[in-house]
Every structure is written in structure tokens, then in C-alpha cells.
Amino acid sequence: MIDDKKGQRAVEKASPVQITAVYEGNDLGVSLGANLCIFKVWSPVAAQMHLLLYPPLTDRNSAEQLDQLKYQVMPMQSDGQGVWVLNIEGDWQRYRYMFRPTFADGTSTTAVDPYARAVTMNGEMGVIIDLERTHPEGWRKDQRPKLLHATDAVLYELHVRDFSIHPSSGIVNKGKYLAFTETGLRDEAGHTLGIDHLAELGITHVHLMPVFDFATVDESSVNDNLHDVSNYNWGYDPLHYNVPEGSYASRADDPETRIREFKSMIAALHQKGIGVIMDVVYNHTFDTAGSSFEKLVPGYYYRQHADGTYSNGSGTGNEVATERLMVRKFIIDSVRFWAEQYHVDGFRFDLMGLIDVATMKQLTSELHTRVSPSILLYGEPWGAMESPLAEEMTLKGTQRGAGFAVFNDNFRSVIKGDSDGDGKGFATGEEGKAAHLWTGVQGAIHDFAEAPAETLNYVTVHDNLNLWDKVARTQGLHEVLGFLQYNEDGSLKGCSSVEEAVSKANPYLQVDPNDVLGNETVRRCLLANGIVLTAQGIPLIAAGDELLRSKYGDMNSHQSGDVVNAIRWDQKQRYKPVFDYYRGLIHLRREHPAFRLRTREAIERYVCLLHQEEGLLAYEIQGTAAEDTWQRIVVIYNASMQTRSIPLPSGVWNVAVEDGRVDMHSLRTMENGQNGPYGENSQIEVRGISMTTLYSVL
Template structure:
């Protein structure tokens, strides 16, 4: 038996093989390269310890063939096709093109020796398909055209490789699938359009800083059984716009409109894994019915568990469009949360069944890397992967009229890809908003200079989440640590930086920073404030998160028993939570709030509710009745921001000209937006954040008459009080705003 000394071999170009060994090889001439019985001449060189580059002489590698690299007297291993596939770039359209007369099918599979198109009449597993041999092209593509009307049928691809292994896969460019995403469906997309869909248009926005983003999970909005939603947990629930709470307050989409939101950020709504779509309405089913959706399966298809009929491939498509249309009819925009940085699995996903070493990143020793924390990371920097991502967002923009995109773990996607897709989207719709998380969940094989991290968005027309500002305001995401709004001293300079749009640190313009406190990840705002003030036990927050015990624990919790519903602003927890988002809503940049913050939503202390039951995650609309005064306060702050462009400056020059920080000490930050900032009809606007537990006297920019429009219990544009003084008494734990 030969000694095992080889670790891995990758074909990196048509003439280059990168080899990893378990130990240093003293005599590199002992390597050999062969294909079948043919041995190749090559030049070998050491790259670094145990890693070598072998360059072929007078021959090239064919990615459809099997090659071996070995060491004479020891072992040999198969060469895996990696960056060589960059040389097989196909620029044309991929996927299924349907018409009544014919259907075209194009798949990029450069390592396959044969591809068969499998056509099924149904989605049933037992059906034997008809096979159609696809024709190979010069750039790794395979094509087939069938001259008949295939609407309502299903298809898969069967790939055969040089070692005679086979895989069967859905089309990575699938636009419709069977239940649970198992087979690709052939549909007439024109028939999926709701009535007057052609009249549905993007909602224009002058600047990204005009956006007020509301992050929402599809299912969360409509699972409250106290509201008479007919289509709980679905896209279609967004079309139910006549419902109210017991007190007659709006719920669902009309509530979001009433709040003053401009953009609804929907958590992942494409087809994701882990949820059995056939059991989603089965009350006897004890399996998982809930997931945030960060488990990508079919990127270009809406999620079936959000459909009223996941068994019918067109239902989810039509219902997603109906949702978008309803949102647009309310004057709001749709932002789709997209997760191109990883897939739920490697070898069960279409990418892994076609060319795993190409679509996913690997390290030099041949292992798949895990910068996502989910087991893999998609190699966006490679041309055909980049093409896929760009094609995908353009498809959602074209077919579903999506107005913007939020990128999960944007730090794992190379900046050139983000710039390319941003440019392509904004060429179609100049108001398209693009933003994402400028970090990773672990070490990545993507070189740091390619990563889309804080600062890379400067001048590139997209934005990133500003965790610097976030932590300065609230502290850490899941622990007891505090920030400016939750009780920490000495953070005034960091708050002042964020107020100015972070133009002295991570951004070059306020249009490049997403200002926020909490999102779906980690503790939500109310729960974070509760934890910083040591109130978890007092409010009965749960510790057990398994099975029915969760529902019992939720019923026994008393998350608001210390809050006076008639006077909620007398409670310190309320004051601190409202102050946190008041800072976000009055700072330069793009404000972002998590659904339910406006009426003190709780998840009962669950800091990672991605698979928790509805009793944890659903929005409880009774909170709006209980805390209508808090809702009104948020509504007033949002209206103030929308009516006064001074809070929405769109470039560095305007900020440096019109925003002046006046105080940043002793738990007080004050600033003035001066000289009719950004064309505002108020000459001067004075803003004070007081995170002290006592009233503070704060000097005004100039002595004279000032109108107070925001204090500790009221917010908006109407004058609450007029003073003529050199200073204002800023109430504790709140924001105060005055104007001249």
C-alpha cells in the first residue's frame, strides 16, 4: 500500500495545478500528472511549505476529463476543477425560457461530460421522466429546445462526469418549483401577474436618506390570532388592509403606512430549506414551522411556506406579486433580504451538484471554508458566480418590482460584485437602495482587500450597517453592557460622530450608513433595555426554549407589568428604549427600525429566535392599543424627519456646512442644524439628547425665541411650548427638539 502524502490538488488554470501535501516534498521532480494513461511534462515550484504549483508544458487541461497528481512511490489523487472554470465564462441567458411554442433550457456545467434534460408530468417522486440529451457549447453551457407547450410540467438536469458519477439537480436559475423546492416547474410567468400588474411601478425616492426602513418577517406580521387575518403568515396577509385591533387601531400594512415608514425590509422571502411546506397549516404537526429564512435553497423563487398553496407552483409567485402591489399602492417600497453568501447545504444544493469547488470557497488544503458560520461560503468573486448573483437581483427587480436589496453578511461578497450589481440595478431604477452587513461570521478564504467591509461603500452608491453607532447607543447586542441610551458614560463623542452620518469614520456621505439599534438578530430593543437594567427576572423572561414549555413560559411572563399604560413615559425602560431610536431617527444617515419597536415589542428575552415558535416571534397587535402613546411618539418623530430635510442631508458638504455639534459631555449631546439646512423652512433646529436621570440645563445656540416640538412625551412638528431664553431644560432620558 502506497504511503499517503498528498492532501489536495486544484486545477487553477488550463496549465496550472495547485497541490497540497501532508509533508514537504524534497524532490519536486517526483510529482507526476496523468490523464488516463497519458503522462504530462510540467515545471514544479514551491509556493510555500507543503504547497506546490505544477505548470504543464505543451498541454492543457480539459475540465471534462479526469486528471491525477501523484508522487512516485507514494499515492495519487484526483485533480479538482476550481479556478480553471473561470476560463469558461458564458455570457448568455441561463435557465428556462418558456413560450407556448417551445421551451429552451440552458445550464452552465463545464465539468460535466453529458447533461440530460429530464421532463416530468408531475412533481411525484415515483414518476419516470423522459430524457432529452442537451447539446454542449464552447463555454461550458448545455442547451436543449423542446418544440411544444410544456406549461405545467416539471424538469431536472441529470449530469454525468468523467468518473461516471451522476447528479440530478434542479435548475439553479429556477423561477418556479414544486413543493419544498424539489423539482423545477415550467410556468407561464405572464399568467402569474395579478390584475393591473403592468401599472405597478417602483416608488421613486430622491435620496437614500429619505428612506425610513422597517424590518419585518413575513410570518410575524399576521400570526396574532386576536386579529382576524384570513391568510395567517403569508404574503397574501399584506393584502388584508381593513383589519383593526379591539380599540380600532390599524394593523398590518396600514399600520406601517400610518407609522410613516417609507421602505419595508422583508426578511428572506425566497425559497429556503428546513420548513416542510406540506405541513405548514397542519395543527397536529409538531415540527418546525418557523424560520428567519437564512437557509437558501432556490434563490429566484418565493418561499412556499408563505403561500396559501405551496403545492401549486404559480400560487407563491402570484401572491408575492400581490403583496408587492399592495405595498406599492400604500406608497411604500419593498426591500428584499438576500443571502448570496452561503447556501443551506453544499451537495444538496444545485451549486454543489454542478461544480462545488467552483461555486464554494475552499482553502489551499481543499476544505470548504466557513466564513458564514453556516458550513460554506459562496465564491462571489468568480465570474460565473458573480453573474449568477447579478442575474438574480435583476430578476427580482424585473419580475417582482422589488425596490431594494439588503445583503446578509456582505463582508463575504467581494466589493466588485456589489458595485456591479448596484450599478446594474440603479441603471434600471435609480432609486434602488442597496445595503448590507459589512462583516462575516468567521474567517473567510476571500482576501481582505476584496471583502465588502466598512469603508468599502464610500463613493459606491450602497450603504452598510453602522455597528459602531449601534453599540455606542445601546451597548453590546446580547449582554448587560450599556451604551449612551442605556446608561454608559463617556460615549458622547461616538454619538456625535454618528449624528453627523459617520463622515469622519466609515462613510463619505450620510447615504452610506444604515443607522439602527436592533434588527432580527440578537435581543430586540425592549429586551435589550430590560437586560441592561437587570429586569429579566422581574418581567418573567423565559429561559427554557424547548417545545410546549415555551408557550407556557410566554403566558406566564409579565413583560410590561411595571409600565403604566396611561403614562408609559414615566417608566425608565420606556424612556431609554424610545431615546435609542429617537437618536437614530434624528441623525444623518438612513434610519432603520425593527418591526414592533414602536409599541415595545418583546421576544421574552430570546436573543436568537430564528427557529423559535410564533408565540415568541409574532407581533402582538394588542401592544398598539396598550402603548398607543409610544406609537404616537414614534409617528411624530418620523413625521418630523419626513417634513424637515435638515435631518436628511445627502452629502458630506451639506453636513459640514449645516450641522454643528455644540455639546458632547456629561451624558448630553446637543447640536444645531443651522441656516435652513438642506433647504429646510426652519432656520435653525436645536436637538438635545439627555441620557441622565435628571433634568439638565443646556445652552441654546443663540439667545432668543425657540419653539419646542419634541419633549419627553410628545413628538412631531406642532409647537408644544415657546420659550425666550439662553438655555432649555432638557428632561431626563429623552430627546428635546426646538426650532427658530
């Protein structure tokens, strides 16, 4: 229920049209009953509303032929709350429909239902679908993987097409939802591929880049040609928020297929114990004037400046006015729909700074109380450009005690430096960062967070240079490795195509295949994400980091195609020690609660600084007090080139992580230094550019 008088006053003040009608029902869109179909659409400014009902798509008729057939025009009735209603008897499965509002000045248009749950190819029309008929086998038994606390999560950001499109994936359903249902795949050396690789890695959640219906990929011309760069996008261009993207389905022309295959993907991941996070983009839409929002209620869904022009805090032409009550209702209805109908386990909010704090808090409360307390919620606490939302923006600090997390760009920058340039951070060799690193390691509780579950720790995601490319750039290797370079007009330097540029690049030129872990770029990458995976908070790694994935220096690959973005699975065999290290650290984190404390008080009591100097940080966690099987734990990050000797508390110490290797039992044992090569003093030598973790037991 929406009950916010202050918010309503804001709507009346900010909207160019005076709208007081607010609908509290949960049945906007199409509802099906026994031999009955009910249509409801909110448009309080329309003078008339008609339903346009088109024949269903069939295999016998093309869409063009059907569009020429006579459609039915049915008048809808106003219910007095701004909602237009029409009840029609009969079975209308798979019929297509549109709404036609007519306004007081006589103008009229047609709009797709913003609450549509199914659409035709490229989202041109809504389709009447009974979701019960789209369940794959066993769907009713599907269950969310257990997640007791947000800090127990280990997230893995992934693009659906990137996951499977490369030939080395061994996957049949390349670029599709169904790729996640293929199991038992291995490379020639016997290493797991695809979804089995994700399970072996040990992540708890796959964070999928946008999978709702987006605008800029032509669903009628999608293919699995790795060299076709003309029809690729990340999906941050929303078209229909409540429908799965069709280009990832085996048949984009069949409304039910994309839904069924999306559910099959969810079920397959759940069966592997992996939850699914949806990357959602409620802050803007692809189009403004042509959007269903604007067509149905002109001027209401988008923020404007005082002069009536549209604001552009997203940098894409518009920003959705989330603070207005019916916009807020739409967003909450939408996330609940995905969580309840598709069993989605969490949501990442793009440019969450452009979503008002009240909406984020209400959304979080409803999902946690009415759906599941285990649903993860987090987002980017910034906008792309200036927004009139101003004080109500969801920025770092506004999440305190509200049940959602924010991306910790402070920690990110401390670890790696800037995002696209050669600026350095702790892991990439910059001095003077250890104190700031300590702030991030403590879960940002002395920065902006009330609890560690409010900080999302990461070094790179899809935006900007990925980890391998960023580290290489800080070393001045981008030209040596042949990374893509661009002219001021955006054209490639020295190459006629992206394919040519990629073919000339050699991102791993300096990596000795017989000593992968000895390479400096490799070591700095492992140190960067090693910090993320051992710090307090919620860790996220980008897909392919565990394979040393490169995007050839492309800092914005959203339209660069598969030749840049595809995950090259043959790198698992080539860089297996890297994968083993990531897997080891993830399992270490999941097995030991000391690395995922839940409260500010626990961190302040049980995590203490041991040693700090240029390029080095060492700290201890009181494991037993934190209900860990390890009594005391020491973690040391050495970002300098030199081996450093670190004093240790007296006792018997087992080394679990050292020099790119992980063994949760013990790589070796030290007792006051007597059983190691370090003499009588209780010290340990930590090799340059590496992380060491030790523990003692009773």
C-alpha cells in the same frame, strides 16, 4: 457583460478545477418562445448533460403518483462555453424538470436548475412557468414609490409570518403574503392594523426577512397554529434563490400561486407608497454537497482552504465563492431578476463581508444604471467567521463612493451597548459615550463613510436581543420580568417548553398603563430609536418597536416559533403613546430635509455641536441653508436620569419634540426663556432620558 481578467485569474487559481469557460448570455435556465422551450445550464466540467422532463402537477394526481410516471430523458448539446442547450417544440407549461450531469469518471447525479423561476413543493424540482401568466390584476400598472435619495428612506425590518400570525392582527391570511393585501382592519378602539398601520406609521420601505425559497420549513405542513414551534424559521438557509418561499403562499403545492401572491403583496405595499426590500443570503447555501451548485460544477461555487476543505466564513458550513466570475454572474442575474420581474425596491445582503467588493460594486452599478437609480442596497459589513476572502471582503469603508450602504454597528453599540449582555451604551446609561455618539449622528462621515447615504443606522434587528429586551437587561430586569433562560445545553431553565416559559413571563410588569411614557425602560427605548430617527444617514427600526415588542429575552428566536416571534397587535392600544411618538418622529424626518442631508459637505457646513457632557449631546442644524422651512433646529439627547438645563441661542424657539411627545407645529414656544418657566436666561430644561427638538423660523 462580465469582463474581468484579474478576476478570471483568481478563479483559475482558487478553483480546485480549472475552469475558463465563462458564459455572458442572459438566458440561463428556461426561456419560452412561440411554441418553443429552450433549456440552458452551465456545467463546463460535465461530459454529458440530460434534461429530465416530468408530467405537470395537476389536481387529479398527487406528486407521488406523478413521480412514478415515466419521464422523458433528453440529451442536451454543449455550446462550447460550458453551457448545455436543448430546444424542444410545444407547450410545456407546468411540466417539471431536472438536469442530469454525467462526469468524465462516469458518476452522475440530478440537480434542480439553479436559475429555476418556479419549483414544486419544498423545492424538489424545477417547474416551467410563463411569468406573464402569474400577474395579479393591475400588475402591469404597478410602479415603484418615488425615492429621490437614499437618506429619504425610513426602513422597517419585518418577518412575513410574524406580521399577521397573531389573532390580534385581525388578518384572515395569517402568515401569508396575502396578509399585506388586507386593508381597513382596526382594533376595537379604532386603531389601524396590518398594512394600514405601516402606512400610518409613515415608513418608506418594508425590509422583509428572507422570502426566497428556503430549506428548513416543510411547506407541506405549515399551519396557522400559534403554538406550533416545530416549523418556523427566519429563512437564512437558501435553497432556490429565484423563487418565492412557498410556506408564505396559500398553496405551496401550486407553483404559480406563490408567485402571484408574492406579486400581490408587492403591489399592495406599493399602492400604500411603501417600497419592498428583500433580505438576500448569497454568502452561503443551506447544503453544500446536495446543492445544485455543487452537483452541476463540483468545487466551483464554494470557497476552499489551501488543503481543499470548504471554508466556513458564514458559520453554517460553507461560503459561496462570489469572486469567481460565474458565481458573480449568478448573483447579479438573480438580484436583477427580482428587481425587474417582481419590482423589488432594494436588497439587504446578509453577511455582506463574505461577498467580494468587486461583486458588490458591479452589482450596484448594474442595478442603478439598468434598472432604477432608486434601488436601495445595503448589508452587514462582516462575516461570521474567518474567511479566505481576506482583503477582498466588503467591510466598513469599502463602500465609499460605491452606491451602497453598510450597517453601522459602531453607532449601534454606542447607543445601546453590547447585543445580548448587560453592557450599556449612551441611551442605556453608560457614561463616556457622547463624543462617539456625535460621530454617528453626523452620518459616520468622520468614521468610515464618504456620505451619509453609506451608513445604515439602527439599534436592533432580528438578531440578538430586541430593543425592549436589551434595555430591560441593562437595567437588570430580565429575571424580574421572567425572561427565558437557558442551560448550557440549550434547554430551558425551569420550564418544559417555550410556551410555558412565555406564559410565565411578564415583560411589562413595571409599566403603568396610565403613565406609559413615565417608565424608564420605555423612555430608554424611545431615546435609542429617537437618536436613530434624527441622525444623519439611513434609519432602520425593527418591526414592533413602536408597540414595545418583546421576545421574552430570547436572543436567537429563529426557531422559537410564533409564541415568541408573533407581533401582538393588541399592544398598539395599550401603548398608543409609544406608537404616536414613533409616527411623529418619522413624519418629522420625512417633512424636514435637515434631518436627511445628502452630502458630507452639507453635514460639515450645516450641523454643528452645541454642547456635550456626560450623558448629554446637543447640536444645531442650519435649516434654511439646508433648504428646510425651519430656519434653525436644535436637537438635544439627555440620557441621564436628571433634568438638564441647556443654553440656547437667542431667538424665538418652537418646541416640536419633548418628553415623549411630538408636534411638528409646536408643543409650546419660548422667546429668550421669557414665555417658559425658565427665568431670564435663554435655556431649556430637558427631562432625564428624553430627546428635545426645537426650531426657529424667520
